[in-house]
Amino acid sequence: MVDGKLVGVHEVNVELADGTFKTYYYAWRGKGAPRIFPKPGTKAFTQEFVRLTRDREKKVKEKTVAEGTIGSLIDEFVKTAAYQTLAPSTRRDYERQFETIRLQFERFPVQAIEARGSRKLFLTWRDTMKDAPRSADMHIALLSRLFSWAKGNEDILRNPLEEVERLHEGTRRDIIWSDEQLTKLIAEGVPHLRDVALIALWTMQRQADVLTMPTIAFDGDRVSIKQGKTGAKVRVMVAPDILPGLRKAKEGEQQRVLVNSFGQNWTSSGFRASWRKEMKRLGITGVTFHDLRGTAITYAYSHLDRSHAEKIKLISEISGHSEADAETIIRKHYLAGQEVIDAIGRGTKKHREV
Structure with a gap:
């Protein structure tokens, strides 16, 4: 040895x-x-x-997973094209959660998934993790996603985990940036961070997708984005407020639209550290970078000249939210929409005049 x-x-x-x-x-x-x-x-x-x-252990495991079980469903699911297009970080999270699910339900028969009483059994298992409610919700949500895929694949006739209430109540859907916070960020934020926020605000994209946006994604009128988390492809019309910055990046030699104060590509850790430091300097608390998406959704909804259903559909196609999540945000914050719009308008006007 x-x-x-x-x-x-x-x-x-x-x-x-x-x-x-x-x-x-x-x-x-x-x-x-x-x-x-x-x-x-x-x-x-x-x-x-x-x-x-x-x-070796992985190969042995693949050979010993019994057919017609939740374990075999997981094996099939992770080989699908849709799963493989997920962001690597998302797949790593799912793999960890699947390992926990396998420990409990590896040999659980597929036929028993749709049997009466299965919902209670799965929720009872989730409740054993109630001391970590967010983690418990993520595990049951992934199991529900697996069952939804199996239902669409006609492996099962019903998904027993549809419309499961969350244990964790700390959703960010209830939070948007205030008038004062947006004005301060746009008018007083350092340029290399303010520009990131502006593009996120006007395109409704996630932080990772904004930071890694290549200059070739901009064609002069629109930006084409493949969302890292979902793999969805969207084309977003560029707002006048971010058009100059996109043109400047296109004309320069930088590979990405957004760079840090040294003219280098952002790293996720570098951006988070700089963002925290800037929020502290500006005195902005209670909101996160991610909350800019909900704020932008509220803004977009109040400006679109369409029916309610059409607005929800268009916003969800661009933002990456589900239609249900987009509607939740709007119902929660629509009355505050004009305040947000005014804040963005005032802040970007000051930015243009500088």
Whole structure:
């Protein structure tokens, strides 16, 4: 054994042609075991051992998952094109949640999913995680998404987890930026952060999609965006307030529309740190960058000259929200819409005059 922590490493001493002996290391004992080439005792050796044994465990697991079970549904679901187009960070989150689901329901029969009483069984399991309500909600939401896919695939006839109430009440849908906060951000924010906020506000896109937006996405009138979280593709007409910045980026040599104060591409951690520091300097509290999307939805709804249903559909297509979520935001904040519009107008007017 090379290292007590690396259980299973197999050593083989081989006599060479010159009479000397050399030790070869394998990830496990037996025919077909892969050789570990890095030097024993090094970090590279450990990493290679972990990689080889993890892949082996995964292959063994894939062979032992019984057909017609929730485990097999998960295996099929993660191979779909829709799942593979999700952002890598989203897939990593889902994989962790699926591991928890597998521990409880790996061999649960598919036929039993639609049986009477299954909803209560799944919700009882969720309630065992009630001390971490947000995590509990995410696990049951993913299980519901799996069942929804299975229903659409005609593996089951009903999804027992439709319209499940959340345990966690801390939704950001109830929060939008106030008149004072928007005015302060747009009028007094440092340019490299204010510009990020303006593009997020006028395109309704998520932080990651805004920060990574390439200059080639702008064609002179619209920006084409593939949303990292959902994989959805949208084309957004550019508002006059962000048109100069997009044109400047297009004419320059930068690869992305938005860069930091050093003219370099933003990193997610770098942006978050800069954003927190700027919010503290401006004295803006109680709202997040993500809340700009809900604020923009309120703004858009009050300006669209369409029926209610048409407005909801158009907004959800651009923002990436579901129609239900978009409507929740609007019903909550529509009366405050004009205040938000006035704030944006005043702030951007000051920005243009500078």
